[in-house]
Amino acid sequence: MRWIDYANPTRFLGLSATLLPWIAGATALTFAVGLWLVFFVAPADYQQGETVKIMYIHVPFAWLSMFCYVMMAGSAFGTLVWRHPLADVSAKCAAPIGAAFTFLALATGSLWGKPMWGTWWVWDARLTSVLVLFIMYLGLIALQETIEDPARAAKASAILTLVGVINIPIIKFSVDWWNTLHQPASVFRAGGSTISTSMLVPLLIMAAAFTGLFVVLHLMAMRNEILRRRIRSMRMIEAAGAE
Amino acid sequence: MSGTHAGFILAAYGLAVLVVVVLFVRIVLDGRSQRRQLAELEARGVRRRSARPSQGESA
Numbered sequence: 446m447r448w449i450d451y452a453n454p455t456r457f458l459g460l461s462a463t464l465l466p467w468i469a470g471a472t473a474l475t476f477a478v479g480l481w482l483v484f485f486v487a488p489a490d491y492q493q494g495e496t497v498k499i500m501y502i503h504v505p506f507a508w509l510s511m512f513c514y515v516m517m518a519g520s521a522f523g524t525l526v527w528r529h530p531l532a533d534v535s536a537k538c539a540a541p542i543g544a545a546f547t548f549l550a551l552a553t554g555s556l557w558g559k560p561m562w563g564t565w566w567v568w569d570a571r572l573t574s575v576l577v578l579f580i581m582y583l584g585l586i587a588l589q590e591t592i593e594d595p596a597r598a599a600k601a602s603a604i605l606t607l608v609g610v611i612n613i614p615i616i617k618f619s620v621d622w623w624n625t626l627h628q629p630a631s632v633f634r635a636g637g638s639t640i641s642t643s644m645l646v647p648l649l650i651m652a653a654a655f656t657g658l659f660v661v662l663h664l665m666a667m668r669n670e671i672l673r674r675r676i677r678s679m680r681m682i683e684a685a686g687a688e
Numbered sequence: 689m690s691g692t693h694a695g696f697i698l699a700a701y702g703l704a705v706l707v708v709v710v711l712f713v714r715i716v717l718d719g720r721s722q723r724r725q726l727a728e729l730e731a732r733g734v735r736r737r738s739a740r741p742s743q744g745e746s747a
Contacts, residue, residue, distance in 0.1 A: 496693045499700045506704070545711050549704050556700040560693045658708065665715045672722035675736060676729060683734045 452531050454671045461664045468664070472657030479654045482647035490644070499557040501648055504632070505655035506550035510578060511613055513543035513659065517585075518610040521603035531667070533599035534674075536606060537589050538666035542659060544582035551575060562626060570619035571627035574612060581609045595674060 483501045490497035517539050523532030554572070555565045566572065585602050592598035620629045631639045638645055 494693065496696060498697050502700060502704050542711065545707050549707055552703055553700040556696045556703075560696050662711060662715060665719065669715065669719045669722050672719075672726055676722065676725050679726075679729045679734045679736055682737070683729065683732070 452529055457531055461668055465664055469661050472654055472661055475654035475657055479650040487644055487647045496560055499553055501651045503553040505652040506546045509655055509659055510547035510550050513539050517606050521606040524599050524603040534667050534670045538670050539663055540582055540585045542662050547579040547582055567626050569625040569627055570623040571625050574616045574619050578612055
């Protein structure tokens with residue numbers, strides 16, 4: 446069986462039911478290891494002190510807010526070009542999770558910024574472009590909820606998602622293109638990470654844990670959406686039979 | 689983890705837990721609702737086209 450065969454919703458439901466407990470278990474284990482390293486092993490930063498602990502959740506939320514949107518853009522492409530049966534389901538279900546993670550990236554960043562920068566918020570390029578990403582997520586959710594016909598909603602939200610993907614490189618390179626209060630990239634950068642291994646390892650483990658959490662929530666939401674569409678089609682069949 | 693910034697750290701982790709729990713519970717409750725509605729429709733004998741027996745096949 447080719448991987449594309451899992452585009453069949455019934456096969457997807459079967460496969461996801463098998464995989465979900467394993468991914469959820471691995472995610473819980475990764476969180477346990479990550480949080481133990483963050484609170485009992487990782488040292489305080491020489492400048493930030495213990496406040497650096499906020500970075501272990503802020504950075505994964507920020508990465509995943511962008512990862513989620515890129516994944517939605519891939520799904521949008523699949524919806525428009527191949528009319529992949531699960532592509533729209535994937536994009537629609539990722540939007541609320543992406544919005545929640547982007548909100549948490551902004552909120553935890555603000556909670557770090559107040560003691561470190563002396564302010565909750567500055568209108569610099571990085572913070573503003575992430576706020577734009579959050580608003581785009583909310584706009585996509587609103588659009589999907591406004592149009593009742595799933596096919597029309599899928600097409601409209603796919604086009605909007607692809608237009609909005611331009612914001613992702615702006616977020617990523619905003620700290621290089623403009624003079625920002627937000628610090629430049631320190632993990633994924635040319636020349637290697639500038640973070641000490643004692644802090645980088647817990648950060649990457651927490652990022653893996655949050656990625657697992659994203660996958661679990663996304664698969665669960667996709668399963669719900671497939672059932673919702675089945676119910677809709679069954680109600681239409683029932684209504685047609687009653688006429 | 690003590691000092692003047694402990695409140696910021698606890699607030700960040702607390703908010704993250706709260707939002708993730710709300711998201712998780714919302715998805716779980718939605719799943720229950722969808723499965724219940726599906727079961728009600730199936731109990732009334734409603735079937736999807738793809739789930740119906742093909743011609744010549746016994747129900």
